[in-house]
Amino acid sequence: MSDITSQSLFELTSNIKEKKLSSEEITKAFISRAEKSKKLNVYVTDNFEKAIDQSKKFDSNPNLDSKLPGIPIAVKDLFCTNGVRTTAGSKILNNFVPTYESTVTQNLWSQGAILLGKLNCDEFAMGSSNETSFFGNVQNPVGENLVPGGSSGGSSAAVAANLTPVTIGTDTGGSIRQPASFTGTVGLKPTYGSCSRYGIVAFASSLDQAGPMTKNVRDCSMLLEVISSFDQKDSTSIDYKRNYYSKELSKDIKGKKIGIPKEYRVDNMPDEIEQLWKNGISYAKDCGAEIIDISLPHTNYALPTYYIVAPAEASSNLARYDGVKYGFRSPGQNLIEMYEKTRSEGFGDEVKRRIMIGTYVLSSGYYDAYYLKAQKVRQLIKKDFDDAFSKVDAILTPSTPSSAFKIGEKTNDPVSMYLNDIFTVPINLAGLPGISIPAGKDKNNYPLGLQVIGKPFDEQNILNISYALEDKINFKNDISDWWLSE
């Protein structure tokens, strides 16, 4: 048996079910590795002591019929966890301990999983490099001083570094898929309405979705199966019959029509990304898929549209962090002064930038020109996909326009940072499911990902296509454990 922490979720659950491993052994293995991995800074809050107690409890009376039997899992610190500090990567929630549990994490615990801890992320999920977190940078295990992507950077790093078997992140504009791509892992953003938003600290309500982040496609299907559920506590949750994703997982994609959108061939795209895409296309052909050139004409407008819609919603969603009820408060002589000090000191620069953009685009006199226009363009982007999906079953694109970059490289250039999301943002705007799988490496040996986009609620199809491609690509993430300390 290979080292516990390098095992996939599938292997770990099999080993527990076959009683080859106990939950306690597994939990302790991950904790022990985490204690030697502080340099990566993936944890904001650990839950190690309680996790060991819970693993012992599990072992004393194991329910082996559950889907995540005694599996320790760390989650992004955007999910509210009952009794465990939840910060959203922000000073303003530095001491916030929820008395309630998000639906998605509850789904994990209901299937036997155990909370290992809360993973670092960009502040309020706003960022593409995990550099906006109040709790500091996360190191990408792929290479020192490399960003792990964002906003689910702690999550992607934790999976790649074998610090959690799987994890869940949230994706508003690429926050699962981009970090997955940067770390050589798998990340899936489900269809909007698949996973409940109840108990997830909101960034942009009409775009936010939770999703699985894993080592491989099979694990991804297993985790999605657990977290996707209809929830009456979220009015945007959709009641539809969900698949048994892991059971129905299949490499047979013969005859599937896969679209290649010409608009994703952006200016200055590195040759290696172009080559990665070509390889993906030829692998898909090898699997018997039919490749069809398609057009998504409004792709160019997706990024500006996103950077109107998302900040607009965020400016309003973050109004509740005002120092009155919970979280950080900086006292003032009067209410206005208290607000100003609390929010100036409690939020970081990127969050403040987006609150200001959002406030501006919703202001009277600008609303029509920005917010309303963006909503109209959003409809056109959605229609592009609707039209494309009348011809194809799925769409294949690169996940990101580049590989992971150095810490600090883009912090002073927000626009170049925002451009990271150019391939992922349209999918959120259209509410579609999208998955990033590791597909190759660049000249520095940094991972690169391919994205498979599906029709609404067609997660099974993009999982199957990814499963088939994964097999052909046969990606190996050679991570040297450079950060380990004794």
Add this chain to the structure above:
Amino acid sequence: MSKNSEYLIERENKQYEVIIGLEVHAQVTSESKLFSQSSTKFGAEPNTQVSLVDAAFPGMLPVINEFCIEQAIKTGIGLKAKINKKSVFDRKNYFYADLPQGYQISQYKYPIVGEGKVILDMPNGQKEIGIERLHLEQDAGKSIHDIDPNNTLVDLNRSGVALMEIVSKPDLRSPDEVNVYIKKLRSIMRYLGTCDGNMQEGSLRADVNVSVRLKGETEFGTRCEIKNVNSIKFMQMAIISEANRQIDLLEDGKEIDQETRLFDTKRNETRSMRSKEDAHDYRYFPDPDLLPLEISQELIEKIKSDIPELPDEKKKRFIDKFNLSPYEATILVSDIETSNFFEEVIKNSDVKLATNWITGELFAVLNEKNLEISQSPVSAKNLSKLINLIKDGTISGKIAKTVFEQMIDGDQDPLIIVKEKGLKQESDPKAIEELINKVIENNSDKVAEYKSGKDKLFGFFVGQAMKESKGKGNPQLINKILKEKLNG
């Protein structure tokens, strides 16, 4: 309305007309809040009816309370208004300590209810007031500034309670019309059970828009909005004071600034709260946590079929069926409790007498004791018994008043009072004749005068006979027999 009833404010040969529009905030009658399951009960200990949603904890999401939607539709139907099959909840963004989300969920561009109307019964006829719209929104919490000397305290019990904002067109022209309008609106909602209209508990408040113009002018003047007035009396005072302030400005050749004002009840004047320039930019946008609200025709039909008879219809029925005057009918239907009481009384008794007794004696007592009809000291059952005693001649109207006074004390049965006190009317013609004979004997001089043509003395004989009967003689019978005797 006829000319002479117009409400005009005079200034040196000039007459100003006052234009009023109301935005009424009516609390929806509902066990739980608009987007959470917390209780809405009035008067609970501070912050005991607050859910995580109401206090806007991270990751909490609003879930619409269907019952509040139905209540709004019901109210819309009661206002003869268009129900919009698609409406949208928007966020109205502003910071305040008692607004936990940092925004109020309201409806801005697409309200649940569109144009409707309310009919006012004014002393000289009916007047129709247009309704612009009705929309649903959350109430905020309450800031309390006078308990702690250094801090403002916040009570979130009201936070998230469902309100209906009912916006009138600028059709009101006088404080009297405002009075009748509010009462009518309140009456309709109480009939429907959609708002209890309790102004003391803040279930009904209004923002009052006032502008003035010279009589005959067709353009509207610049308006000011007086925020959050919580009684009809204060609304009327505020309108008069604000209209006069605006007229004084115009008379001085000054301009009126469009602004939001507050009414100072102690000084009886309005003062500026914020100017148009300082107006909040609420940055309305559709709430992405809530899907657009879609209402099916079936639901509208179902609610329509449950609508009770409303005051206007009831009034028409009372006039047509019971032959009441429009004035009487208006009074009796003005409040659901009153009309229920009336209908209960007339189940077993005479309509005309019931109308007179309810609008006369009973209302007088209620006024005097400052009671609602629901707290009436005399039950409908006993009042109808009393009316039957009058109708069948057992007691006279005059005796009935004595009986009624006693009934008030603990809702006593009039039959028992009449029996115990021996108040039964004397209706035996023989007994009456006997006592009339006595009167005639004792007053032979007056009889002679009468016979010689002094007709006026008839009343004297009636009085004497009544006195002789100790007030119990049947007046009709006394009249009849007296006439026979004296004229015979």
